[in-house]
Amino acid sequence: MTERVYLFKGFERFWHWSQAALIIFLMVTGFEIHGTYRLFGFGNAVNYHTMAAWTLVGLWVFAIFWHIVTGEWRQYIPTTERVLAIARFYSSGIFKGEPHPYKPTPLKKHNPLQRLTYLAVLTLLSPLIWISGWLYLFYGSWAAWGLGALRLEWVATAHTLGAFLMLAFLISHVYLATTGHKWNSQIKAMVTGWEEVA
Amino acid sequence: MKTPLNRLARVAWLAGALGLGVMAWAQAQDAKPVNLKTTADHSKFKELQREFKSGPELTKACLSCHTEAAGQIHRTKHWKWEYKNPVTNQLLGKKNVLNNYCISIASNEASCNTCHVGYGWKDASFDFKSEENVDCVVCHDTTGNYRKAPGMAGHVVTKDTEFPPGSGKIIKGIDLTKIAQKVGKSSRDTCGACHFYGGGGDGVKHGDLDSSLAAPDKALDVHMDATGLDFTCATCHKAASHDVAGSRYTPTAKDAKGAHMRGASDNGNPATCVSCHGQSPHKKDALLNRHTAKLACQTCHIPTFARGGIATKMGWDWSTAGQRDAKGEHIVRKDAKGHVIYESRKGDFVLGENVKPTYLWFNGDVHYTLLTDKIDPGQPVVGINSLGGSPNDGKSMIWPVKRHVGKQPYDTENLTLITPHTAGNDDTGYWKNLDWNKAIEAGMTVSGAPFSGKYGFVRTQMDWPITHMVAPKDKALACVDCHTRNGRLQGLDGIYMPGASANPWVTRLGWGLVLLTLLGVTGHGVMRLLSRGKKQGA
Numbered sequence: 110m111t112e113r114v115y116l117f118k119g120f121e122r123f124w125h126w127s128q129a130a131l132i133i134f135l136m137v138t139g140f141e142i143h144g145t146y147r148l149f150g151f152g153n154a155v156n157y158h159t160m161a162a163w164t165l166v167g168l169w170v171f172a173i174f175w176h177i178v179t180g181e182w183r184q185y186i187p188t189t190e191r192v193l194a195i196a197r198f199y200s201s202g203i204f205k206g207e208p209h210p211y212k213p214t215p216l217k218k219h220n221p222l223q224r225l226t227y228l229a230v231l232t233l234l235s236p237l238i239w240i241s242g243w244l245y246l247f248y249g250s251w252a253a254w255g256l257g258a259l260r261l262e263w264v265a266t267a268h269t270l271g272a273f274l275m276l277a278f279l280i281s282h283v284y285l286a287t288t289g290h291k292w293n294s295q296i297k298a299m300v301t302g303w304e305e306v307a
Numbered sequence: 308m309k310t311p312l313n314r315l316a317r318v319a320w321l322a323g324a325l326g327l328g329v330m331a332w333a334q335a336q337d338a339k340p341v342n343l344k345t346t347a348d349h350s351k352f353k354e355l356q357r358e359f360k361s362g363p364e365l366t367k368a369c370l371s372c373h374t375e376a377a378g379q380i381h382r383t384k385h386w387k388w389e390y391k392n393p394v395t396n397q398l399l400g401k402k403n404v405l406n407n408y409c410i411s412i413a414s415n416e417a418s419c420n421t422c423h424v425g426y427g428w429k430d431a432s433f434d435f436k437s438e439e440n441v442d443c444v445v446c447h448d449t450t451g452n453y454r455k456a457p458g459m460a461g462h463v464v465t466k467d468t469e470f471p472p473g474s475g476k477i478i479k480g481i482d483l484t485k486i487a488q489k490v491g492k493s494s495r496d497t498c499g500a501c502h503f504y505g506g507g508g509d510g511v512k513h514g515d516l517d518s519s520l521a522a523p524d525k526a527l528d529v530h531m532d533a534t535g536l537d538f539t540c541a542t543c544h545k546a547a548s549h550d551v552a553g554s555r556y557t558p559t560a561k562d563a564k565g566a567h568m569r570g571a572s573d574n575g576n577p578a579t580c581v582s583c584h585g586q587s588p589h590k591k592d593a594l595l596n597r598h599t600a601k602l603a604c605q606t607c608h609i610p611t612f613a614r615g616g617i618a619t620k621m622g623w624d625w626s627t628a629g630q631r632d633a634k635g636e637h638i639v640r641k642d643a644k645g646h647v648i649y650e651s652r653k654g655d656f657v658l659g660e661n662v663k664p665t666y667l668w669f670n671g672d673v674h675y676t677l678l679t680d681k682i683d684p685g686q687p688v689v690g691i692n693s694l695g696g697s698p699n700d701g702k703s704m705i706w707p708v709k710r711h712v713g714k715q716p717y718d719t720e721n722l723t724l725i726t727p728h729t730a731g732n733d734d735t736g737y738w739k740n741l742d743w744n745k746a747i748e749a750g751m752t753v754s755g756a757p758f759s760g761k762y763g764f765v766r767t768q769m770d771w772p773i774t775h776m777v778a779p780k781d782k783a784l785a786c787v788d789c790h791t792r793n794g795r796l797q798g799l800d801g802i803y804m805p806g807a808s809a810n811p812w813v814t815r816l817g818w819g820l821v822l823l824t825l826l827g828v829t830g831h832g833v834m835r836l837l838s839r840g841k842k843q844g845a
Binding site: 248 | 790
């Protein structure tokens with residue numbers, strides 16, 4: 110008998126997958142703008158990148174609203190409780206067939222390590238990308254905003270580093286999605302909302 | 308169904324239509340055929356219904372009505388060929404500057420000054436106050452029959468004339484009466500008669516001005532397109548009191564003002580792009596307007612110059628001039644396309660068509676190396692002119708230029724440039740006798756500059772800002788022409804271009820991080836797979 114728990118509500122799943130698609134598309138266009146390859150053509154890549162960024166802004170407006178009114182923002186309050194146990198699981202227990210030391214519940218759907226990671230993404234990586242991205246978008250207004258001393262090179266470098274960090278996060282995130290009860294339990298959960306936990 | 312009311316309406320309508328028709332017919336009968344382009348039909352003027360034996364004779368007739376015209380011309384660069392740069396105080400103008408094409412006009416006036424808007428400037432004795440020596444029709448001819456033959460100091464001939472005397476070559480006389488009776492506004496042809504042929508031949512000097520602009524298609528010049536907008540030169544180079552706007556000595560590199568408003572007192576140079584298009588000319592893609600802070604419009608909108616099928620000179624090496632063939636005759640060598648690439652009289656040429664410009668920061672300051680300036684032949688190249696500019700001076704824009712390189716004579720003792728006597732049917736003219744010593748001696752005497760008697764050849768360079776041959780927008784540069792490694796603006800200071808300028812260390816660091824992450828998750832995954840057996844066994 111498998112134990113299942115309903116973790117991700119409809120909006121959350123919609124948010125997750127549309128955000129994933131947008132971020133991947135932003136990376137595809139962003140690395141073309143960076144000069145890594147040619148795909149859409151530079152001018153198109155810039156326009157698509159800008160459109161996708163604004164779409165993501167819109168999505169975030171809804172997501173933030175949803176988190177506030179549903180109280181789900183509490184899921185991201187950091188905790189250090191049992192964080193070492195979870196770190197130990199990923200570095201050794203997982204190879205010995207030990208069960209995951211954390212059982213998610215609808216009220217605490219992220220394990221402490223996830224909470225810390227997502228909080229870091231939210232408070233460090235996202236601001237790096239968003240602030241540099243907005244400055245990039247409004248390059249023409251810097252002088253009017255009193256930011257004349259700012260240099261495009263710094264902003265572009267910050268944005269590029271943010272993109273690489275996000276790509277590294279994406280790789281780890283996709284991999285860690287396979288570390289649930291079964292390799293596909295967590296992925297299924299993100300599709301159906303129900304996660305198999307035992 | 309026909310009702311009485313309906314019938315009445317129809318009758319009224321018919322009567323109205325008939326009435327209007329009659330009125331229109333009456334009007335058409337009243338109006339006589341008229342030239343709507345001008346208020347004066349010069350063929351009806353008695354002053355012009357006679358024979359003119361010379362240019363000055365015709366000018367006197369012009370001035371009998373246009374009393375102020377000669378005085379206005381006298382104040383312009385077109386007449387004086389002299390201009391004092393108010394910023395550098397350098398005395399410039401064709402009379403004073405040198406270039407690295409035919410070099411200089413001193414001692415060569417009879418030939419060079421064919422393009423002067425006057426008659427008879429053959430040497431320093433020319434009277435710049437003479438009104439009758441102003442050439443009106445060189446700019447106002449509409450027939451295309453007006454010709455000023457080289458060697459005659461700008462004079463025209465009205466009867467078939469042998470020139471040079473004894474040469475057997477006949478210059479055909481022109482009918483000044485016909486030309487005078489059809490004068491009109493300047494045109495691409497009249498301006499082009501000189502400006503297309505600067506440097507001694509079609510397209511030689513400028514690169515963005517040649518005879519292909521006489522009747523260009525849209526792809527060659529979106530404004531002058533003969534079947535489209537059909538601009539003349541004067542549409543942009545708007546003249547007031549015969550003084551034509553636009554200057555190569557004090558160009559407007561950055562037009563910080565907006566589009567001109569009629570009557571506004573601070574309207575600047577009317578020949579700039581901004582004077583019509585304003586500061587935010589891109590309506591569909593606002594992102595492009597951000598480029599206007601640093602890029603001259605010309606940088607993107609003139610992708611290449613010499614696009615009309617006429618080659619321009621990109622290099623001129625005088626040091627190889629003077630060779631003769633086995634019989635002692637002058638040599639002319641041509642390339643496969645029939646372009647002259649070597650002449651005994653002039654040396655080697657490098658020609659170019661569809662040339663990508665050189666790009667540089669330009670703030671409008673142009674400094675010339677004049678005959679009185681010392682040069683340093685140890686430098687890799689001596690700038691005959693040098694354009695000022697930097698990314699940080701607030702006045703510069705990135706401009707496209709034609710960079711013409713040359714090798715020309717200089718005085719190895721006095722370390723000055725040299726004004727040789729080239730054109731002229733006399734013993735000292737280089738183009739006749741191929742003797743540098745005589746040519747330099749004669750030329751420097753006329754210039755009034757000292758000559759040590761020793762000469763060599765020095766590498767020189769001139770930059771010519773490119774501003775004509777504006778392509779339609781779909782043929783302008785694309786983003787990726789610059790936003791890529793080794794793009795058009797590669798190596799230019801003070802700009803960061805996404806796609807071109809990323810610090811390679813940032814990129815290396817980034818991919819390093821991504822690679823480490825991949826290695827980490829792959830290693831972790833492989834270990835999980837390998838340990839699966841254990842798990843099942845446990």
